Amino acid sequence: VQLQASGGGLVQAGGSLRLTCAASGRFFSDYDMAWFRQAPGNEREFVAAINWRASSSDYADSVKGRFTISRDHLSKMVFLEMNSLEPEDTAVYSCAAGRDASARPRREDEYPYWGQGTLVTVSS
Numbered sequence: 001v002q003l004q005a006s007g008g009g010l011v012q013a014g015g016s017l018r019l020t021c022a023a024s025g026r027f028f029s030d031y032d033m034a035w036f037r038q039a040p041g042n043e044r045e046f047v048a049a050i051n052w053r054a055s056s057s058d059y060a061d062s063v064k065g066r067f068t069i070s071r072d073h074l075s076k077m078v079f080l081e082m083n084s085l086e087p088e089d090t091a092v093y094s095c096a097a098g099r100d101a102s103a104r105p106r107r108e109d110e111y112p113y114w115g116q117g118t119l120v121t122v123s124s
Helices: none
Strands: 002-006 009-012 017-024 032-038 045-050 057-059 067-072 077-082 091-098 118-123
Touching: 002 091, 017 032, 017 091, 017 118, 032 067, 032 077, 045 067, 045 077, 057 067
Parallel strands: 009 118
Antiparallel strands: 002 017, 017 077, 032 045, 032 091, 045 057, 067 077, 091 118
16 A cells, blocks of 8 residues: 655644545555654654544544544545644654554554655644
């Protein structure tokens, strides 16, 4: 599966953005999906994950209540709706796919497939 992330940009604190991850290839519906982010000078960190059936999701504490992950099997897309953005959310956001990642959705090594990142910049 190949992944392409988009939707990043510059937004003021308190604003919203919607990131999109478009998948190509077969069996998209079989994959658990996740978003990770990496801020300048920091290690990559988990943001949100959704299982293949869209029956469960997981969020980092720092984004819980502000971000929502969803997926659409027909269009083969995964979305990250980001509200109440804070300057600390500034980072390159990447989407990832993996089979059977739902047991440990926050681990990067559960996801063998990664898209290129999209930059989100939140100004204060």
